[in-house]
Amino acid sequence: MPTPHHPIAVIGAGLGGLTLARVLQVHGVEAAVFDLDASDAARTQGGMLDIHDDSGQAALRAAGLHEQFLAQVHAGGQSVRVLDKDARVRLESPDDGTGGRPEIDRGDLRRLLVGSLAEGVIRWGAKVTGARPLGDGRHEVSLADGGSFTTDLLVGADGAWSRVRALLSDASPAYTGVSFVETDLPEADVRHPVSAEVIGGGMLFALGAGRGFLAHRESDGSLHVYTAVKASEEWLDGIDFTDTGAAKRAVLERFDGWDKSLRALVADAEGALVPRRIHALPVGHRWDRVPGVTLLGDAAHLMSPFAGEGANLALIDGCDLGLALVAHPGDTEAALAAYEERMFARAERSAAESAASGDLLFRADAPQGLVDMFTAHGPDVSEATPSV
Numbered sequence: 289m290p291t292p293h294h295p296i297a298v299i300g301a302g303l304g305g306l307t308l309a310r311v312l313q314v315h316g317v318e319a320a321v322f323d324l325d326a327s328d329a330a331r332t333q334g335g336m337l338d339i340h341d342d343s344g345q346a347a348l349r350a351a352g353l354h355e356q357f358l359a360q361v362h363a364g365g366q367s368v369r370v371l372d373k374d375a376r377v378r379l380e381s382p383d384d385g386t387g388g389r390p391e392i393d394r395g396d397l398r399r400l401l402v403g404s405l406a407e408g409v410i411r412w413g414a415k416v417t418g419a420r421p422l423g424d425g426r427h428e429v430s431l432a433d434g435g436s437f438t439t440d441l442l443v444g445a446d447g448a449w450s451r452v453r454a455l456l457s458d459a460s461p462a463y464t465g466v467s468f469v470e471t472d473l474p475e476a477d478v479r480h481p482v483s484a485e486v487i488g489g490g491m492l493f494a495l496g497a498g499r500g501f502l503a504h505r506e507s508d509g510s511l512h513v514y515t516a517v518k519a520s521e522e523w524l525d526g527i528d529f530t531d532t533g534a535a536k537r538a539v540l541e542r543f544d545g546w547d548k549s550l551r552a553l554v555a556d557a558e559g560a561l562v563p564r565r566i567h568a569l570p571v572g573h574r575w576d577r578v579p580g581v582t583l584l585g586d587a588a589h590l591m592s593p594f595a596g597e598g599a600n601l602a603l604i605d606g607c608d609l610g611l612a613l614v615a616h617p618g619d620t621e622a623a624l625a626a627y628e629e630r631m632f633a634r635a636e637r638s639a640a641e642s643a644a645s646g647d648l649l650f651r652a653d654a655p656q657g658l659v660d661m662f663t664a665h666g667p668d669v670s671e672a673t674p675s676v
Contacts, residue, residue, distance in 0.1 A: 294320040296613075297429060297439035299416050299452055301325070303394075304585035304602030305445030306401035309409055310351040311610030320439075321405075322429075324415035328402045335512040336365060336504050337397060337599045341388035344600035347607035356400055357392065362507040365391030367490030370655050370662070375486065375494070375547035378659050383490055391490065393507050394599070416451050425580025425620065427455070441620055442581040443609065445602075448567060450587035456575040461567035461590050463521045466646060468564040469539050471557030473511040480511065480556055486549050487511055494550050495655035499542055501553050513553045517542050518650055524563040535561045568592050571639040574632045582624050584609055589635035594645035597638040605631055 296312070298305045301323035309319045325331065339345055339357070348354045366383035402410065415432035419442060422428055427442045444452025448461050476484035486492065487503050494501040498518040506512055517523065517539075527538045536554055539561065543551055554561075569590045582588075585602030609627045616623035648657040 291428070292437040294437055294439045296320065296441045296443070297322065297437065298443045298445050299429070299450075300445035300447060300585075300587070301328070301402070301410050301412075302445060302447060302585060302602060303398060303401065303599055304606040305443070306398065306405065307347050307351055307603050307606030308443060308445065308584065308610045309606075310353070310401060310404050311347075311607050312613065313405060313409070314350075314352055315610070315614045317610075317614065319409065321410045322414040322416060322431075323410060323412055324432075326413045328399060328410075328412075330412075332395065335394065336362060336391045336506055337394050338366070338389040338391050338596050339397075339603070340596075340600045343597075344603040345388075347603035350607045350611065351401075351404070353400060353404055357397070358390070360396050360400065360507075361390035361392050362505075365490045365505070365507075367488055368662075369486075369488045369490075369492050370658055371486075371492065371494040371550070372655055373494070373496035373543075373546045373550070375549050378655055379662055380488075381662070389596070391504070391507075396507070397599075416446065419452055419455060419581075421455065421580070427580060440580060441613075441624075444581070444583040444587040445585055445606070447586045448590045450583065452581065453583060453587055455581050456578050456583060457573065459569055459573050461569055464566045464568050464592050464643075464646065465518055466566045466592070466650070467517055467519050467521075467524050468566060469515045469517075469524075469535075469554070470562040470564060471513045471515065471554055472559055473513070473553070473557055475509055476505070476511045477509060479558075480552075482549055483511055483552055483556065486553070493649070493655060493658060495649055495658065496546070497652045497654055498650050500650060500654065501550055503553060511553070513557065515539055515543075515554055516650070521565060524565065527563070529561055529563055532560060566592050568639070568643070571643060572632075572636045573639075574628075574636075577621070577625055577628065579621060582609070582628060584631070588631065589639055591635075591639040591642040592646045593642070594649060595638060595642040597642060601635060601638060604634070 296319040298321045312319050348357045368381045370379040417430045419429045430436045444450045473480040492503040503513040529535045584605035612623040612627040
Protein backbone atom coordinates (compact mmCIF):
# COMPACT_ATOMS: atom_id res chain seq x y z
CA MET A 289 0.00 0.00 0.00
CA PRO A 290 1.32 3.50 -0.77
CA THR A 291 2.17 5.74 2.19
CA PRO A 292 -0.75 8.13 2.88
CA HIS A 293 -0.07 11.78 2.11
CA HIS A 294 -1.66 14.85 3.70
CA PRO A 295 -0.90 18.35 2.37
CA ILE A 296 -1.27 19.79 5.91
CA ALA A 297 -0.80 17.57 8.99
CA VAL A 298 -1.46 18.94 12.47
CA ILE A 299 -0.06 16.91 15.36
CA GLY A 300 -2.23 17.37 18.44
CA ALA A 301 -5.94 18.02 18.90
CA GLY A 302 -5.55 20.59 21.63
CA LEU A 303 -7.00 24.08 21.45
CA GLY A 304 -4.36 25.40 19.05
CA GLY A 305 -4.38 22.53 16.60
CA LEU A 306 -8.16 22.45 16.50
CA THR A 307 -8.37 26.20 15.94
CA LEU A 308 -5.93 25.95 13.05
CA ALA A 309 -7.98 23.18 11.44
CA ARG A 310 -11.21 25.12 11.96
CA VAL A 311 -9.90 28.40 10.49
CA LEU A 312 -8.57 26.51 7.47
CA GLN A 313 -11.93 24.73 7.09
CA VAL A 314 -13.79 28.06 7.16
CA HIS A 315 -11.65 29.10 4.18
CA GLY A 316 -12.08 25.84 2.28
CA VAL A 317 -8.66 24.38 3.09
CA GLU A 318 -8.38 20.81 4.37
CA ALA A 319 -6.06 19.69 7.16
CA ALA A 320 -5.61 16.35 8.92
CA VAL A 321 -5.32 16.38 12.72
CA PHE A 322 -3.64 13.50 14.55
CA ASP A 323 -4.09 12.94 18.29
CA LEU A 324 -2.93 10.16 20.60
CA ASP A 325 -6.21 10.05 22.59
CA ALA A 326 -8.77 7.41 21.60
CA SER A 327 -11.52 10.07 21.44
CA ASP A 328 -12.31 13.58 22.60
CA ALA A 329 -13.74 12.06 25.80
CA ALA A 330 -10.69 9.95 26.65
CA ARG A 331 -9.56 12.20 29.50
CA THR A 332 -10.63 15.26 31.44
CA GLN A 333 -9.41 18.58 30.08
CA GLY A 334 -8.60 20.57 33.21
CA GLY A 335 -10.35 23.50 34.82
CA MET A 336 -11.59 26.93 33.84
CA LEU A 337 -9.95 29.21 31.27
CA ASP A 338 -10.24 32.97 31.02
CA ILE A 339 -10.42 33.78 27.32
CA HIS A 340 -9.04 37.21 26.49
CA ASP A 341 -10.84 39.54 24.13
CA ASP A 342 -7.76 40.48 22.11
CA SER A 343 -6.37 36.96 21.61
CA GLY A 344 -8.46 33.89 22.41
CA GLN A 345 -11.76 35.56 21.58
CA ALA A 346 -10.30 37.09 18.41
CA ALA A 347 -9.37 33.58 17.30
CA LEU A 348 -12.86 32.28 18.02
CA ARG A 349 -14.34 35.12 15.97
CA ALA A 350 -12.12 34.18 13.02
CA ALA A 351 -13.21 30.57 13.48
CA GLY A 352 -16.89 31.56 13.37
CA LEU A 353 -17.47 30.25 16.90
CA HIS A 354 -17.65 33.34 19.08
CA GLU A 355 -21.40 33.32 19.61
CA GLN A 356 -21.35 29.64 20.59
CA PHE A 357 -18.48 30.42 22.98
CA LEU A 358 -20.39 33.24 24.67
CA ALA A 359 -23.35 30.91 25.21
CA GLN A 360 -21.14 28.63 27.33
CA VAL A 361 -19.20 31.09 29.49
CA HIS A 362 -19.43 30.82 33.27
CA ALA A 363 -21.48 33.73 34.60
CA GLY A 364 -19.69 35.31 37.56
CA GLY A 365 -16.43 33.59 36.75
CA GLN A 366 -14.43 36.82 36.47
CA SER A 367 -14.82 37.67 40.16
CA VAL A 368 -11.58 37.65 42.15
CA ARG A 369 -10.72 37.25 45.84
CA VAL A 370 -7.24 37.69 47.34
CA LEU A 371 -6.61 36.33 50.86
CA ASP A 372 -3.57 36.04 53.07
CA LYS A 373 -2.60 32.87 54.96
CA ASP A 374 -4.92 33.83 57.83
CA ALA A 375 -7.86 33.95 55.38
CA ARG A 376 -8.16 37.72 55.71
CA VAL A 377 -9.63 39.26 52.58
CA ARG A 378 -7.07 41.64 51.13
CA LEU A 379 -8.94 42.41 47.93
CA GLU A 380 -12.26 41.45 46.38
CA SER A 381 -13.66 42.28 42.96
CA PRO A 382 -17.09 41.08 41.75
CA ASP A 383 -17.87 40.06 38.20
CA ASP A 384 -20.20 42.74 36.83
CA GLY A 385 -20.28 41.21 33.36
CA THR A 386 -18.22 43.94 31.70
CA GLY A 387 -14.74 42.35 31.84
CA GLY A 388 -12.90 41.18 28.75
CA ARG A 389 -11.88 37.74 30.05
CA PRO A 390 -14.96 35.53 30.46
CA GLU A 391 -14.40 32.04 31.88
CA ILE A 392 -15.24 28.76 30.18
CA ASP A 393 -14.58 25.16 31.09
CA ARG A 394 -11.63 23.87 29.05
CA GLY A 395 -13.55 20.72 28.18
CA ASP A 396 -16.52 22.73 26.89
CA LEU A 397 -14.25 24.86 24.71
CA ARG A 398 -12.47 21.83 23.28
CA ARG A 399 -15.78 20.11 22.53
CA LEU A 400 -16.96 23.25 20.74
CA LEU A 401 -13.89 23.16 18.51
CA VAL A 402 -14.05 19.40 17.91
CA GLY A 403 -17.73 19.62 16.97
CA SER A 404 -17.04 22.40 14.48
CA LEU A 405 -14.80 20.20 12.31
CA ALA A 406 -15.97 17.99 9.47
CA GLU A 407 -16.19 14.26 10.06
CA GLY A 408 -12.83 12.55 9.62
CA VAL A 409 -10.62 15.62 10.07
CA ILE A 410 -9.36 14.29 13.43
CA ARG A 411 -7.59 10.93 13.45
CA TRP A 412 -8.02 9.71 17.03
CA GLY A 413 -5.70 7.10 18.52
CA ALA A 414 -2.81 8.23 16.32
CA LYS A 415 0.27 8.62 18.51
CA VAL A 416 3.20 10.24 16.73
CA THR A 417 6.60 8.80 17.65
CA GLY A 418 8.83 10.84 15.35
CA ALA A 419 9.27 12.73 12.11
CA ARG A 420 12.05 13.09 9.55
CA PRO A 421 12.64 15.50 6.66
CA LEU A 422 12.40 14.17 3.12
CA GLY A 423 13.60 17.31 1.36
CA ASP A 424 11.79 20.23 -0.31
CA GLY A 425 9.85 20.87 2.91
CA ARG A 426 8.19 17.45 2.97
CA HIS A 427 8.28 15.22 6.06
CA GLU A 428 7.52 11.63 6.94
CA VAL A 429 5.76 11.10 10.28
CA SER A 430 5.91 7.77 12.15
CA LEU A 431 3.07 6.44 14.29
CA ALA A 432 3.12 4.12 17.30
CA ASP A 433 1.05 1.49 15.48
CA GLY A 434 3.77 1.10 12.89
CA GLY A 435 2.10 3.25 10.27
CA SER A 436 3.38 6.46 8.75
CA PHE A 437 2.34 9.27 6.42
CA THR A 438 3.95 12.11 4.53
CA THR A 439 3.04 15.77 4.50
CA ASP A 440 3.93 19.02 2.77
CA LEU A 441 3.36 21.04 5.96
CA LEU A 442 3.92 19.57 9.42
CA VAL A 443 2.51 21.56 12.35
CA GLY A 444 3.57 20.59 15.87
CA ALA A 445 0.63 21.39 18.13
CA ASP A 446 1.59 18.53 20.43
CA GLY A 447 2.19 20.34 23.68
CA ALA A 448 4.97 20.69 26.22
CA TRP A 449 6.83 17.50 25.27
CA SER A 450 6.40 17.93 21.53
CA ARG A 451 7.83 15.27 19.20
CA VAL A 452 7.91 17.77 16.36
CA ARG A 453 9.97 20.42 18.20
CA ALA A 454 13.23 18.51 17.66
CA LEU A 455 13.03 19.30 13.94
CA LEU A 456 13.41 22.99 14.77
CA SER A 457 15.05 23.43 18.17
CA ASP A 458 17.23 21.73 20.76
CA ALA A 459 15.36 23.46 23.59
CA SER A 460 13.42 21.44 26.15
CA PRO A 461 11.20 22.55 29.05
CA ALA A 462 12.91 23.20 32.39
CA TYR A 463 11.42 23.07 35.88
CA THR A 464 10.42 26.54 37.09
CA GLY A 465 10.79 25.87 40.82
CA VAL A 466 7.05 25.62 41.48
CA SER A 467 4.99 22.44 41.89
CA PHE A 468 1.21 22.09 41.96
CA VAL A 469 -1.03 19.55 43.62
CA GLU A 470 -4.54 19.60 42.16
CA THR A 471 -7.67 18.75 44.16
CA ASP A 472 -11.41 18.90 43.59
CA LEU A 473 -14.41 19.54 45.83
CA PRO A 474 -17.61 18.59 43.97
CA GLU A 475 -21.08 20.01 44.61
CA ALA A 476 -19.41 22.60 46.78
CA ASP A 477 -22.42 24.61 47.91
CA VAL A 478 -23.98 21.45 49.39
CA ARG A 479 -21.03 19.27 50.35
CA HIS A 480 -18.32 21.88 51.02
CA PRO A 481 -20.11 25.13 51.92
CA VAL A 482 -17.18 26.65 53.84
CA SER A 483 -14.80 26.13 50.92
CA ALA A 484 -17.46 27.45 48.53
CA GLU A 485 -17.70 30.64 50.56
CA VAL A 486 -13.92 31.01 50.76
CA ILE A 487 -13.48 30.74 46.99
CA GLY A 488 -16.58 32.70 46.00
CA GLY A 489 -17.98 32.75 42.49
CA GLY A 490 -14.76 32.97 40.49
CA MET A 491 -11.03 32.91 41.23
CA LEU A 492 -9.28 32.74 44.60
CA PHE A 493 -5.68 33.62 45.42
CA ALA A 494 -4.72 32.71 49.01
CA LEU A 495 -1.01 33.45 49.18
CA GLY A 496 1.99 33.42 51.49
CA ALA A 497 5.74 33.30 51.09
CA GLY A 498 6.62 30.59 48.58
CA ARG A 499 3.24 28.89 48.58
CA GLY A 500 -0.47 29.36 48.17
CA PHE A 501 -3.85 28.10 47.04
CA LEU A 502 -5.06 29.12 43.58
CA ALA A 503 -8.64 27.99 43.09
CA HIS A 504 -11.74 28.62 41.05
CA ARG A 505 -15.37 27.68 40.94
CA GLU A 506 -16.26 25.63 37.88
CA SER A 507 -19.45 25.90 35.87
CA ASP A 508 -20.84 22.65 37.37
CA GLY A 509 -20.58 24.05 40.92
CA SER A 510 -17.42 22.17 41.85
CA LEU A 511 -14.23 23.77 43.12
CA HIS A 512 -10.86 23.10 41.46
CA VAL A 513 -7.81 23.88 43.58
CA TYR A 514 -4.14 24.22 42.67
CA THR A 515 -2.00 24.02 45.77
CA ALA A 516 1.27 25.68 44.78
CA VAL A 517 4.61 25.25 46.53
CA LYS A 518 8.04 26.60 45.65
CA ALA A 519 10.10 23.45 46.11
CA SER A 520 12.84 21.35 44.61
CA GLU A 521 11.98 19.28 41.57
CA GLU A 522 12.20 16.16 43.75
CA TRP A 523 9.66 17.27 46.37
CA LEU A 524 6.72 15.51 44.76
CA ASP A 525 8.74 12.29 44.42
CA GLY A 526 8.77 11.99 48.20
CA ILE A 527 4.95 11.86 48.43
CA ASP A 528 2.99 8.65 47.96
CA PHE A 529 0.04 9.82 45.88
CA THR A 530 -1.45 6.31 45.86
CA ASP A 531 -2.27 6.90 49.54
CA THR A 532 -4.59 9.92 49.45
CA GLY A 533 -4.63 10.47 53.20
CA ALA A 534 -0.86 10.39 53.47
CA ALA A 535 -0.53 12.65 50.44
CA LYS A 536 -2.87 15.21 51.99
CA ARG A 537 -0.84 15.23 55.20
CA ALA A 538 2.42 15.64 53.31
CA VAL A 539 1.11 18.56 51.28
CA LEU A 540 -0.45 20.26 54.29
CA GLU A 541 2.86 20.10 56.18
CA ARG A 542 3.85 22.99 53.92
CA PHE A 543 0.89 24.98 55.26
CA ASP A 544 1.35 24.67 59.02
CA GLY A 545 -0.11 27.75 60.68
CA TRP A 546 -2.44 28.59 57.79
CA ASP A 547 -6.11 29.15 58.46
CA LYS A 548 -8.21 26.00 58.78
CA SER A 549 -10.60 27.16 56.04
CA LEU A 550 -7.72 27.28 53.57
CA ARG A 551 -6.19 23.97 54.63
CA ALA A 552 -9.64 22.42 54.05
CA LEU A 553 -9.18 22.99 50.31
CA VAL A 554 -6.85 20.00 50.50
CA ALA A 555 -8.02 18.24 53.65
CA ASP A 556 -11.64 17.94 52.48
CA ALA A 557 -10.92 17.26 48.81
CA GLU A 558 -12.57 14.27 47.18
CA GLY A 559 -10.78 11.88 44.88
CA ALA A 560 -7.09 11.55 44.16
CA LEU A 561 -4.55 14.34 44.50
CA VAL A 562 -2.80 15.05 41.20
CA PRO A 563 0.84 16.23 41.28
CA ARG A 564 2.17 18.51 38.55
CA ARG A 565 5.54 20.17 38.15
CA ILE A 566 5.48 23.50 36.33
CA HIS A 567 7.89 23.61 33.38
CA ALA A 568 8.69 26.29 30.84
CA LEU A 569 10.72 26.81 27.71
CA PRO A 570 13.23 29.68 27.76
CA VAL A 571 11.69 33.13 27.48
CA GLY A 572 12.15 34.22 23.88
CA HIS A 573 12.42 30.66 22.51
CA ARG A 574 12.62 30.77 18.71
CA TRP A 575 14.23 28.99 15.79
CA ASP A 576 15.51 29.63 12.30
CA ARG A 577 13.04 29.01 9.47
CA VAL A 578 13.00 25.33 8.49
CA PRO A 579 11.05 24.47 5.32
CA GLY A 580 7.72 22.72 5.76
CA VAL A 581 7.44 22.65 9.56
CA THR A 582 6.40 24.94 12.43
CA LEU A 583 5.05 24.86 15.98
CA LEU A 584 2.21 26.48 17.88
CA GLY A 585 0.97 26.68 21.46
CA ASP A 586 2.96 24.96 24.22
CA ALA A 587 5.09 23.15 21.66
CA ALA A 588 6.44 26.55 20.60
CA HIS A 589 6.47 28.55 23.84
CA LEU A 590 5.54 26.58 26.95
CA MET A 591 5.40 28.99 29.88
CA SER A 592 4.25 29.02 33.48
CA PRO A 593 0.48 29.54 33.91
CA PHE A 594 0.70 32.66 36.04
CA ALA A 595 -0.42 35.15 33.41
CA GLY A 596 -3.31 33.09 32.05
CA GLU A 597 -1.87 33.22 28.53
CA GLY A 598 -1.27 29.58 27.55
CA ALA A 599 -4.70 28.71 26.16
CA ASN A 600 -5.12 32.15 24.64
CA LEU A 601 -1.80 31.93 22.83
CA ALA A 602 -2.64 28.48 21.51
CA LEU A 603 -5.94 29.79 20.13
CA ILE A 604 -4.44 32.87 18.48
CA ASP A 605 -1.43 30.90 17.18
CA GLY A 606 -3.77 28.47 15.42
CA CYS A 607 -5.83 31.34 14.05
CA ASP A 608 -2.83 33.35 12.82
CA LEU A 609 -1.20 30.35 11.18
CA GLY A 610 -4.43 29.45 9.41
CA LEU A 611 -4.97 32.99 8.16
CA ALA A 612 -1.34 33.26 7.02
CA LEU A 613 -1.68 30.09 4.96
CA VAL A 614 -4.89 31.41 3.40
CA ALA A 615 -3.22 34.75 2.65
CA HIS A 616 -0.25 33.09 0.89
CA PRO A 617 -1.76 30.37 -1.35
CA GLY A 618 0.95 28.30 -2.96
CA ASP A 619 3.74 29.89 -0.87
CA THR A 620 3.90 27.98 2.39
CA GLU A 621 7.29 29.41 3.35
CA ALA A 622 6.06 32.99 3.10
CA ALA A 623 3.06 32.02 5.26
CA LEU A 624 5.24 30.37 7.91
CA ALA A 625 7.67 33.28 8.00
CA ALA A 626 4.84 35.76 8.50
CA TYR A 627 3.20 33.62 11.18
CA GLU A 628 6.41 32.99 13.11
CA GLU A 629 7.40 36.67 13.11
CA ARG A 630 4.15 37.57 14.90
CA MET A 631 4.13 34.51 17.13
CA PHE A 632 7.72 34.88 18.39
CA ALA A 633 7.23 38.49 19.51
CA ARG A 634 3.88 37.82 21.16
CA ALA A 635 5.10 34.69 22.95
CA GLU A 636 8.21 36.40 24.29
CA ARG A 637 6.14 39.17 25.87
CA SER A 638 3.73 36.70 27.44
CA ALA A 639 6.45 34.34 28.71
CA ALA A 640 8.24 37.23 30.40
CA GLU A 641 4.97 38.36 31.97
CA SER A 642 4.21 34.82 33.16
CA ALA A 643 7.61 34.47 34.81
CA ALA A 644 7.29 37.86 36.49
CA SER A 645 3.79 37.03 37.73
CA GLY A 646 5.06 33.80 39.27
CA ASP A 647 7.70 35.73 41.20
CA LEU A 648 5.11 38.26 42.33
CA LEU A 649 2.59 35.67 43.56
CA PHE A 650 4.98 33.84 45.86
CA ARG A 651 7.39 36.52 47.03
CA ALA A 652 8.20 36.93 50.72
CA ASP A 653 5.45 39.50 51.42
CA ALA A 654 2.71 37.69 49.47
CA PRO A 655 -0.06 38.55 48.77
CA GLN A 656 1.06 42.19 48.91
CA GLY A 657 2.55 42.18 45.41
CA LEU A 658 -0.70 40.96 43.88
CA VAL A 659 -2.76 43.47 45.85
CA ASP A 660 -0.44 46.28 44.71
CA MET A 661 -0.75 45.19 41.09
CA PHE A 662 -4.52 45.16 41.26
CA THR A 663 -4.62 48.51 43.03
CA ALA A 664 -2.39 50.09 40.40
CA HIS A 665 -4.56 48.68 37.59
CA GLY A 666 -7.76 50.26 38.81
CA PRO A 667 -11.26 48.99 39.53
CA ASP A 668 -11.46 46.30 36.81
CA VAL A 669 -8.95 43.87 38.28
CA SER A 670 -10.13 41.07 35.99
CA GLU A 671 -8.06 42.62 33.19
CA ALA A 672 -4.88 42.22 35.27
CA THR A 673 -5.59 38.91 36.95
CA PRO A 674 -2.98 36.16 36.77
CA SER A 675 -4.58 32.81 36.14
CA VAL A 676 -3.92 29.08 35.96
